Amino acid sequence: MKERKRRFNLYFNTNSNLKKEYNLRRHYETKHPKLADLQGEDRKQKIEALKKQLVSQQGVFEKRRKESEACTIASYRIANLVAKSACPFIDGEFVKDCMLEACDVICPEAKDAFKNIITKQVKVTYFSAALDESTDNTDTAQLSIFIRGVTGTCQVYQELAALVPLYGRTTGFEIFNAFKTAVENLNLPWSKLSAVTTDGAPSMVGETNGFIGHLKRHLGPDQAAELKHYHCIIHQEALCGKHLQFKEIMDFVVSAVNFIRARSLNHREFQYFLEDISAAYGDVIYHTEVRWLSRGNVLKRFFALRNEIKLFLEQKGKDTLLNLKLQGKKIDLPLKGNLTHFPTCQEAFAHKNYNWSRHSCVLEDLKLAFSARFGQFRNEQATLQLLADPFSVDTETVPGELQLEIIELNCSTAMRTKHREMPLLEFYQSLDREQFPNLFANAQKWISMFGSTYICEQMFSLMKLNKSPLRTRLTDENLQAVLRLATTSLEPDINQLVSERRCNISH
Structure with missing residues (x-):
């Protein structure tokens, strides 16, 4: 038989280098006289039996190769999970030991070996x-x-x-x-x-x-x-937040948090106290200046536990003028007192006679800070509006190469329905590249940005x-x-x- 374009002797399981028909016939008749006498069905059955014997012999090595390949695939997948979970490398050895113990019972022949992993490359526009x-x-x-x-x-x-x-x-x-x-x-x-x-x-x-x-x-x-x-944009927002110093408030909040958490006895008693009264949170959190969102998180947690903190401080004999501390200094500037966008203030000061003018200066400073920043995004407002809703822009204000495509897009009821019902990314993925090439390229460019x-x-x-x-x-x-x-x-x-x-x- 031929195997990989070479003649193979089934009887001796060796490759044959003889190419001419005369040499093959002479070799067959002189070396294998018993096989030469077989004719018809006997000959076919003998050949099939020799083939099955060859496949069975090769299957021993093939099975071993597949087992080795399966073990390698398993090791790659486990190594991938260990890396994604940000675990120490020694955890991989621990997983290996666990699998070896399981394999000793389930499939003793399986072993694992952890190696490096690479990823497919993606072509980007x-x-x-x-x-x-x-x-x-x-x-x-x-x-x-x-x-x-x-x-x-x-x-x-x-x-x-x-x-x-x-x-x-x-x-x-x-x-x-x-x-x-x-x-x-x-x-x-x-x-x-x-x-x-x-x-x-x-x-x-x-x-x-x-x-x-x-x-x-x-x-x-x-x-x-x-x-x-x-x-x-998040960093700019954090920098704007630094204009809201609230020094008097933050000094009191940080002092109260440090009093509770700096001493282990106070900390344990405060946690048990919160657990006994079934408070919404189990602890207060420290303030870290270098973390962008730390100030807001600390104040939000402190405000949510303000009543519990007041009771605990009273038990410890500390100053409990908590509401006055959280209000800050008085600033005499006019403010309408509309608390629609200030839910925390609505909860803290439900009475209508509260003097809101004391906080107006702070809001004016915050407004100026926002005006000084985010200029880059304001300059790109028209382009971002084109990306977010191409059906609402004025055709005359968009670049010339996009005007005809915007007009054609506005005339399509099907595309307008897709834009209303689909997420924005899926909408641009559904665009016809041949019908809207410039609009699609513009969307690709802006979607790629951080x-x-x-x-x-x-x-x-x-x-x-x-x-x-x-x-x-x-x-x-x-x-x-x-x-x-x-x-x-x-x-x-x-x-x-x-x-x-x-x-x-x-x-």
Whole structure:
């Protein structure tokens, strides 16, 4: 028989190098005279029996190979789960030991071996970047670079492009070099870069020596003029919140929280007290100035437990003028007293005779702070309105290449119904690329943009969990690999990984 384009001797289970028919016949008649006498059905039955014998022999090795491949696939999947859950590497060994114990009972021949994992690459039409920098537990500056890409079918992917350790200075030049290396390693064309989102640090936003300045000089004047750069909208909101100092209120709140939590006896008694009266929350939380949302969370929790805190402080003999402390100083400015958008004030001061003028100055300062910031988004209001609702924009105000497509879109009742019933991303995914090419490309470009660096802050929280004080020797390469798996939405191509590696069962 022929196997892989070579003649195979079924009787001796060897390959035959004889090619000419005469040589094969002579070999067959001289070496296998008993088989030469077989004719008709006897000959066919003998050949089939020899074939089954060959397949059975090969099946021993094939079964072993499939078992090894299955074990390798299982090890990849387990390693993926360990990395996504941000667990220490030693937890992987613990899972392995547990599986080995289970396998000893269920399938003793199965073993596991954990290895690295890679992901499939996705081709994007436009992409944007979000950058932020923080320090880990070893005081190493870590620059996180996230890429948000949109494919040709308007599918959105957000992935960690790189986590770059900056051992020296963290100037705009070092940040730009790290970003440039990350983009080139991913083979992303610079012409597809639509926007960059950072915080407001001078090393990031500086037009001369900052990251943005270096990036624009690298892109050239034409593309630099079209590049969008945004200051994280959540960071701007946090900066506006700093105008609401409420020093007298915060001093009292922080003092009360510290009195409760700084002493273990007070803390235990306060927790038991809240448990006995079935309070809405089981504890108060500390205020941390560096955390953007800490002030609001602390005040919200403190206000929710204000009655319980007052009773507890009275038991401890502390000052209980809680309502007066939370009101702050009096400011004589006119205020209408409309509390529609202030639900906490509605709950705290239900009586109508409260003097609201004391808070008007604070609101005026907050209004000025909001006016000074978010200018970038206000300038893009018309474009964002076009993206959010192309049916409500004035055709004369949109760019010329989009006007005919907007008119045609407004004339389509079916598309108007889809826009009303579908999520915005699904609506643009359903657009006909040939009928609305410019509108679809414009949507791709704007959908690819980051509005904040919140995803970077989430990653830094995971970094603190992984590179904890007990794991400070975790290398930068392993830290980046773990965080990439923990933050990715892509699934690893395990079948490709297994096909590229030789699968051997460990003993």
